[in-house]
Every structure is written in C-alpha cells, then in structure tokens.
Amino acid sequence: MSADASSRVVAGVDIGGTKTAGALVAADGTVLARASRETPARDGGAAMAETAARVVEELYGRAGVRADAVGVGAAGVVEHDTGTIRAASATFVGWTGFPLGERLAERLSLPVQVENDVNAFLLGETAWGAARGSDVLGVMLGTGVGGALVMDGRLRHGPHGAAGEIGHTPGYGELRCTCGRTGHLETLASGTSIARRYAEATDRPLEPARIVAQRARGGDPAARAVFADAGQAVALACVSAATLVDLPLVVVGGGVVEAWDLLAPAVQTTLASDPPVSGVPLRIVPGTLRADAVVLGAAALVAHPVSVPPAESEPRRDDAS
Ligand SMILES: [Zn+2]
Incomplete structure (x- = not known):
C-alpha cells in the first residue's frame, strides 16, 4: 500500500x-x-x-x-x-x-x-458526484428500488443490514411488490413497475421503461401519468425519510433516472406541497455519475x-x- x-x-x-x-x-x-x-x-x-x-x-x-x-x-x-x-x-x-x-x-x-x-x-455520488455532503439518502430506481443512507459521513448498515431500504416501504397503492407485500414504493417507481403499469393502462404489449419515457416525451398522457405517479411516490417516500432523520439531500440513481425530466415535475410539486416539518427544504437531485x-x-x-x-x-x- x-x-x-x-x-x-x-x-x-x-x-x-x-x-x-x-x-x-x-x-x-x-x-x-x-x-x-x-x-x-x-x-x-x-x-x-x-x-x-x-x-x-x-x-x-x-x-x-x-x-x-x-x-x-x-x-x-x-x-x-x-x-x-x-x-x-x-x-x-x-x-x-x-x-x-x-x-x-x-x-x-x-x-x-x-x-x-x-x-x-x-458512496460514489458522495465522493465524486452529486451528493457531496455528510448526510444523504440514495435511492436507486432500476429493475427494483434500492436505497442507501450516509449519515455523519458514514454509510449506515443498521443492526440488520437493511438501513435505507426505501423501496419496500408501504403506503403507495394496492399493487403487489416483488417482495410479496402490497403497495410498496417499488410497485410505482421501479423501471419494471413503470413498464408494467403503462402496459396495463393502455393494453399494449410490455415495453421497456425507456420506451415508455419516449412515449411520455411525445405527449402520451398514460405514459406521462405513470412517470408522474412514480415521481410523486419517490418524493413522498424521501420526505418521510428526510423528516425522520433530518436529511437535507437525496440523490437518485439507476436506469430510471435517465427519465428525470419526466419525474422532476411531480417530485417538485410534492416537495412544495409536503415539505419536511423542519422548514429546511429537502433537495432531491439526479446523480451525476450515472452508469x-x-x-x-x-x-x-x-x-x-x-x-x-x-x-x-x-x-x-x-x-x-
Ligand atoms: Zn416490497
């Protein structure tokens, strides 16, 4: 060394x-x-x-x-x-x-x-990316929804290794989650869920979330709606987490962040209507290191x-x- x-x-x-x-x-x-x-x-x-x-x-x-x-x-x-x-x-x-x-x-x-x-x-985003700071929640929107928590500059694992597991917090509807429970954040906000919800809403064959994103950018209201639902759910979950442990910053990564333009309006609306009680505004930003x-x-x-x-x-x- x-x-x-x-x-x-x-x-x-x-x-x-x-x-x-x-x-x-x-x-x-x-x-x-x-x-x-x-x-x-x-x-x-x-x-x-x-x-x-x-x-x-x-x-x-x-x-x-x-x-x-x-x-x-x-x-x-x-x-x-x-x-x-x-x-x-x-x-x-x-x-x-x-x-x-x-x-x-x-x-x-x-x-x-x-x-x-x-x-x-x-850790990548806190070291060299969008989340430079000592207290930050990471949310990864990919095939599933993962989470991670850095507090006081340290990664928190929790006594059972499950700290930050935001994808499997309940209260976001009636859909079945990959973990077997119902209404978890992941059922609205993962790439898999975005693709499935759009296919179900439109009776189209299942397409990847990035194709649904293209449809949303083209003005398809059903595609816009699934991204709005995802953005709102992510923001609500982040506000809950941030309120509990007084976090100022969330960084969002994973493949779905390529559609941040479609998530951001609902994220910002939700942050405005449901801010943390501390009065300190919560920032939710896309990661900059991407892949x-x-x-x-x-x-x-x-x-x-x-x-x-x-x-x-x-x-x-x-x-x-
Ligand atoms: Zn779950």
Missing part, C-alpha cells in the same frame, strides 16, 4: 447481472483506465471472481500502474465486513455464500472490500482508507438494482 494518500491508486469493480465493469481510479477520482467483461452469472462464484480479477489485471495493463486496493460493488446481500455474498437473485448461480472478498484478496494479493451495489452507488456510479463508488470504498466505516455485524438486504 502506498504511504502517501494522494498517490494512492485504487480499482473499483461493479459486478452486475450482465457486465463486470472496472476502473482504475486516482485519489481525486480521476479515471486512469477502464475495462469490462461479460459476467459469467450462470457459472458460479469462482468464475465471477476470476472475471473480476481479470478485469483488474486488464486495468493494470492499460494504465501501466497497479492498484493499492480493490473495492467491489456487487448485486445481492453482502456481508460487508467479510465480503461474503449472503443472498442473491436466482440469475446469479452459486453466488449465495461465496466468499468473494476473501477469494479476490487471495487472487490479487491486495486488500479487497465488498459492498452491496446500492451502497456503492451512494459509472457503482464502479466509482466501489473505488471510493477503498480510496480513502481512514473513512472506511468500521464493520457492523449484519449483512445488508438489498439487490434492487
């Missing part, structure tokens, strides 16, 4: 369902090299770890320097103090129980830290070793992205 923090170089790796992306990052957030490979999600944990290791080695080749440490953002429930995957969706074969942090550290002979990908997204947020957040995990939060005991429960 380099003694001088300003010359520290770290690698961030984002292990997603289809792609494993990596970046070699300098202490100031400058990206020195990038590489990516297909994630062998059906071939087991060892194959996925090997792919991540090869992505890091490709980064060395491209940049001509090696990393001092590796941070990983991984889909699934991650035991962040050991880097073991505690639970994952069925698309990841042989991932649950895999000691990712330990295996990668052995393979690369480097310190490795692993976080859930939603936590990594928020890079998880990979940069993974790098941020190990970029400033003194700010890495001390281990808590429980894994976080979140695979919403």
Whole structure:
C-alpha cells in the first residue's frame, strides 16, 4: 500500500447481472483506465471472481500502474465486513455464500472490500458526484428500488443490514411488490413497475421503461401519468425519510433516472406541497455519475482508507438494482 494518500491508486469493480465493469481510479477520482467483461452469472462464484480479477489485471495493463486496493460493488446481500455474498437473485448461480472478498484478496494479493451495489452507488455520488455532503439518502430506481443512507459521513448498515431500504416501504397503492407485500414504493417507481403499469393502462404489449419515457416525451398522457405517479411516490417516500432523520439531500440513481425530466415535475410539486416539518427544504437531485456510479463508488470504498466505516455485524438486504 502506498504511504502517501494522494498517490494512492485504487480499482473499483461493479459486478452486475450482465457486465463486470472496472476502473482504475486516482485519489481525486480521476479515471486512469477502464475495462469490462461479460459476467459469467450462470457459472458460479469462482468464475465471477476470476472475471473480476481479470478485469483488474486488464486495468493494470492499460494504465501501466497497479492498484493499492480493490473495492467491489456487487448485486445481492453482502456481508460487508467479510465480503461474503449472503443472498442473491436466482440469475446469479452459486453466488449465495461465496466468499468473494476473501477469494479476490487471495487472487490479487491486495486488500479487497465488498459492498452491496446500492451502497456503492451512494458512496460514489458522495465522493465524486452529486451528493457531496455528510448526510444523504440514495435511492436507486432500476429493475427494483434500492436505497442507501450516509449519515455523519458514514454509510449506515443498521443492526440488520437493511438501513435505507426505501423501496419496500408501504403506503403507495394496492399493487403487489416483488417482495410479496402490497403497495410498496417499488410497485410505482421501479423501471419494471413503470413498464408494467403503462402496459396495463393502455393494453399494449410490455415495453421497456425507456420506451415508455419516449412515449411520455411525445405527449402520451398514460405514459406521462405513470412517470408522474412514480415521481410523486419517490418524493413522498424521501420526505418521510428526510423528516425522520433530518436529511437535507437525496440523490437518485439507476436506469430510471435517465427519465428525470419526466419525474422532476411531480417530485417538485410534492416537495412544495409536503415539505419536511423542519422548514429546511429537502433537495432531491439526479446523480451525476450515472452508469459509472457503482464502479466509482466501489473505488471510493477503498480510496480513502481512514473513512472506511468500521464493520457492523449484519449483512445488508438489498439487490434492487
Ligand atoms: Zn416490497
């Protein structure tokens, strides 16, 4: 490890369902090299770890320097103090129980830290993106809705690893959630929900949320309505969270944030009609790192070793992205 923090170089790796992306990052957030490979999600944990290791080695080749440490953002429930995957969706074969942090550290002979990908997204935005500040809620609107919480400059995992889990807060209607409950924020605000609600409202075949966004921009009232519902629900959930713990800022990421122009009007209307009781206005902003947020957040995990939060005991429960 380099003694001088300003010359520290770290690698961030984002292990997603289809792609494993990596970046070699300098202490100031400058990206020195990038590489990516297909994630062998059906071939087991060892194959996925090997792919991540090869992505890091490709980064060395491209940049001509090696990393001092590796941070990983991984889909699934991650035991962040050991880097073991505690639970994952069925698309990841042989991932649950895999000691990712330990295996990668052995393979690369480097310190490795692993976080859930939603936590990594928020760390990226707080380090180098839209959410620079010490108290911020991150909301990731993707296939599902994930959340993460930084307070007093530290990522909060909670006693059960479920802090920030805003996608599964109730009170947003009668639709069935992916978790089996009813009326959760995710049923209105995930990309999957936006696509499904539009198809149901119009009797059209199911299309991706980005196509629904194009229809909304073209003036389709049913498409505009599903984005308005999503924006309102996200803002209400954020106001509730912010009111409880006195947060000034929410940063929103995930694929659906590409349709921020369609979400923002309902978000702003809701913030105006239901502001936090503190009288301090809540800001809800789109992330600026976009598709890079998880990979940069993974790098941020190990970029400033003194700010890495001390281990808590429980894994976080979140695979919403
Ligand atoms: Zn749910």
